[in-house]
Amino acid sequence: MAAELLACDWGTTNLRAWTLDGAGAVVEEADFPMGVSRLGPGEVARRFHDEVRPALKAEALPAVLCGMVGSNLGWTSVPYLDCPADLAALAGGLVAAPGDPTARIAPGLTGPGLAGPDVMRGEETQVFGWLAADRDRLEGRHVICHPGTHAKWILVEDGRIVRFVTFMSGELFSVLGRHSILKCEAPGEDEDAFRAGLEAAGDGGALAARLFTARSRVVAGGAAFETTPSYLSGVLIGAEVQAGPEALGAAGLPVVLLGDARLCGWYRRALAFRGVATSTHDGEAAAVAGLFALYQMEQDP
Amino acid sequence: MAAELLACDWGTTNLRAWTLDGAGAVVEEADFPMGVSRLGPGEVARRFHDEVRPALKAEALPAVLCGMVGSNLGWTSVPYLDCPADLAALAGGLVAAPGDPTARIAPGLTGPGLAGPDVMRGEETQVFGWLAADRDRLEGRHVICHPGTHAKWILVEDGRIVRFVTFMSGELFSVLGRHSILKCEAPGEDEDAFRAGLEAAGDGGALAARLFTARSRVVAGGAAFETTPSYLSGVLIGAEVQAGPEALGAAGLPVVLLGDARLCGWYRRALAFRGVATSTHDGEAAAVAGLFALYQMEQDP
Numbered sequence: 001m002a003a004e005l006l007a008c009d010w011g012t013t014n015l016r017a018w019t020l021d022g023a024g025a026v027v028e029e030a031d032f033p034m035g036v037s038r039l040g041p042g043e044v045a046r047r048f049h050d051e052v053r054p055a056l057k058a059e060a061l062p063a064v065l066c067g068m069v070g071s072n073l074g075w076t077s078v079p080y081l082d083c084p085a086d087l088a089a090l091a092g093g094l095v096a097a098p099g100d101p102t103a104r105i106a107p108g109l110t111g112p113g114l115a116g117p118d119v120m121r122g123e124e125t126q127v128f129g130w131l132a133a134d135r136d137r138l139e140g141r142h143v144i145c146h147p148g149t150h151a152k153w154i155l156v157e158d159g160r161i162v163r164f165v166t167f168m169s170g171e172l173f174s175v176l177g178r179h180s181i182l183k184c185e186a187p188g189e190d191e192d193a194f195r196a197g198l199e200a201a202g203d204g205g206a207l208a209a210r211l212f213t214a215r216s217r218v219v220a221g222g223a224a225f226e227t228t229p230s231y232l233s234g235v236l237i238g239a240e241v242q243a244g245p246e247a248l249g250a251a252g253l254p255v256v257l258l259g260d261a262r263l264c265g266w267y268r269r270a271l272a273f274r275g276v277a278t279s280t281h282d283g284e285a286a287a288v289a290g291l292f293a294l295y296q297m298e299q300d301p
Numbered sequence: 302m303a304a305e306l307l308a309c310d311w312g313t314t315n316l317r318a319w320t321l322d323g324a325g326a327v328v329e330e331a332d333f334p335m336g337v338s339r340l341g342p343g344e345v346a347r348r349f350h351d352e353v354r355p356a357l358k359a360e361a362l363p364a365v366l367c368g369m370v371g372s373n374l375g376w377t378s379v380p381y382l383d384c385p386a387d388l389a390a391l392a393g394g395l396v397a398a399p400g401d402p403t404a405r406i407a408p409g410l411t412g413p414g415l416a417g418p419d420v421m422r423g424e425e426t427q428v429f430g431w432l433a434a435d436r437d438r439l440e441g442r443h444v445i446c447h448p449g450t451h452a453k454w455i456l457v458e459d460g461r462i463v464r465f466v467t468f469m470s471g472e473l474f475s476v477l478g479r480h481s482i483l484k485c486e487a488p489g490e491d492e493d494a495f496r497a498g499l500e501a502a503g504d505g506g507a508l509a510a511r512l513f514t515a516r517s518r519v520v521a522g523g524a525a526f527e528t529t530p531s532y533l534s535g536v537l538i539g540a541e542v543q544a545g546p547e548a549l550g551a552a553g554l555p556v557v558l559l560g561d562a563r564l565c566g567w568y569r570r571a572l573a574f575r576g577v578a579t580s581t582h583d584g585e586a587a588a589v590a591g592l593f594a595l596y597q598m599e600q601d602p
Contacts, residue, residue, distance in 0.1 A: 080521060110521045113510070113513075113514060113517060114501075114503070114507055114510045114511060114514065115500070115501035115503060115511055115514045116501065116514050116517060116518050116521075116522050117517055117518070117521040117522050118513070118514070118517050118521070119516075119517050119520055119521045150482075150513060165507075165510050166510060166513040166517065167507070167509040167510045167513065168481070168482070168509050168510075168512055168513045168516075169509040171481050171482060172473075172477075172509055172512075175476045175477065175480045175481050176473075176476060178480070179476045179479070179480050180469070180472050180476050181451075181469070181472060199416070200415075200416035200417065201416075202415070202416060203506070204506055204507065205504070205505055205506045205544055205547075206415055206466075206468070206505065206540075206544035206545075206547075206548050207508040207509065207540070208468040208469050208470040208473055208508065208537065208540065208541055208544075209414070209415045209466050209467060209468045209469075209544065209545075209548055210415060210416055211469055211473075212414075212419070212451060212467040212468065212469045213414060213415065213416045213417050213419070215420075215469075216414060216417060216418055216419050216420050216467065217417050217418070219420055220381060220411045220417075220418040220419070220420045221417050221418050236509065239507075239508070239509065240509055243506055243507035243509075243510065244507075246506075246507075247507050247510055
């Protein structure tokens with residue numbers, strides 16, 4: 001079928017774009033290494049017009065965009081919507097992209113986090129895409145974990161995102177592995193060290209002390225230095241999966257892992273270690289479904 | 302009086318040296334910006350001979366050194382002593398510095414930490430110096446906190462260090478403030494933001510989420526961006542002082558703060574916020590007293 005919509009998930013470091021047909025199936029797709037943090041002011045609109053639309057033969061298509069493109073770093077600052085919020089509320093908050101009469105940008109969400117308001121931009125669209133893929137999901141409570149640089153733990157009740165909490169475990173992993181005494185360039189693929197890190201995560205408290213054990217296990221415990229990244233990952237993800245459901249007031253539910261398959265795999269192992277059931281779902285497919293659902297909702301509210 | 306001993310606290314980033322008279326009083330002192338991490342292999346011994354001894358007119362004096370100078374980064378690798386350890390055990394572990402017949406290097410300690418063995422080099426000498434300054438301190442239990450890049454929480458019972466736990470809060474503050482989304486070059490001196498951070502630290506759990514509130518309070522909560530370092534400091538120190546005494550199994554005792562006066566001041570405020578009594582003691586004076594006590598113990602065991 002012919003493409004009917006240009007859908008974009010435009011984040012801080014990357015842009016993924018798809019054209020979709022009238023049933024929401026992907027016609028073409030493209031990746032661009034041009035997250036909004038890499039672009040100067042005004043450059044977002046220009047490159048969307050000059051590069052993204054032509055690359056996907058989508059010069060004349062309506063477009064729906066989500067992610068940091070709606071922040072003050074992006075195309076235009078789209079106000080956060082308050083939680084609880086459902087798909088209709090998100091569609092109602094779509095804002096026209098300045099200078100492109102057929103492009104709409106989705107708002108992010110804000111809601112009560114762990115110690116004050118929390119924020120997200122982009123993950124909400126994936127959540128609504130995941131919900132839209134199966135009508136049964138629109139009832140009841142779900143705990144959704146979206147791993148990443150800033151992982152989101154999201155509580156959904158009857159189709160609405162009611163609250164969420166951001167864990168910056170991914171960024172901690174990155175900055176500690178590159179700039180701290182735990183610096184180590186080995187790949188983080190050692191299953192045994194990851195599991196040792198999960199054990200060292202304990203109840204998730206005293207994280208600043210548990211992180212230091214990544215050093216002391218090498219200098220005093222005889223562990224191999226090159227297993228440090230895997231161990232560090234285990235400590236950080238182990239502490240996060242312990243705290244995430246509790247932070248939502250929703251411990252005991254199975255966890256829906258939504259995102260990159262490899263990263264979800266580490267979270268799945270960490271949750272299994274704690275006896276928590278999981279299901280894993282592709283974040284990219286959810287983004288496509290969410291952007292298409294926003295488009296449909298705008299056409300036929 | 303004439304100088305009788307050259308005492309050195311030689312750490313990762315800095316070297317402090319003193320000459321002491323026969324009563325342990327400081328005759329001369331000097332600072333050198335040459336921590337062991339800044340020196341190449343073999344350079345430690347050479348610069349001690351060529352620069353440190355002459356600068357303090359201590360060419361012919363016996364010397365006692367503590368800190369990372371006794372690590373594999375330093376002059377020679379001095380094995381860790383096991384906890385529990387008292388001053389006599391530390392003196393018994395002094396090792397001759399290769400190539401300098403009158404210099405001795407103190408061992409570090411290892412002991413059961415939060416999730417495996419923990420290690421320290423240098424802080425133990427300050428603890429024994431603090432203990433040596435008042436005979437009453439040699440009985441009973443003390444919780445000592447030594448703030449720094451890698452803060453040490455130390456439990457002392459009847460003059461022996463029985464266990465300790467390292468929190469890398471200081472290094473987290475440094476790497477997050479320079480390399481993460483929380484990067485901000487403003488000075489961390491805002492009392493209100495520090496206190497807001499202490500509140501946001503909560504029970505100290507879910508630290509990776511509490512840290513992200515330093516971002517969301519600005520983008521969604523209207524807080525001033527330039528207060529980020531103070532707030533971040535409050536979250537990290539608040540979480541640490543909540544977890545430190547519990548990690549030692551010694552909650553409820555007053556806390557002895559031993560170290561840099563300014564940093565101890567922030568810890569004092571964080572502990573007062575939680576209703577914990579503190580006393581603050583100069584770390585440099587404790588290092589001098591500890592190095593002198595080691596010297597005396599070696600002379601007259």
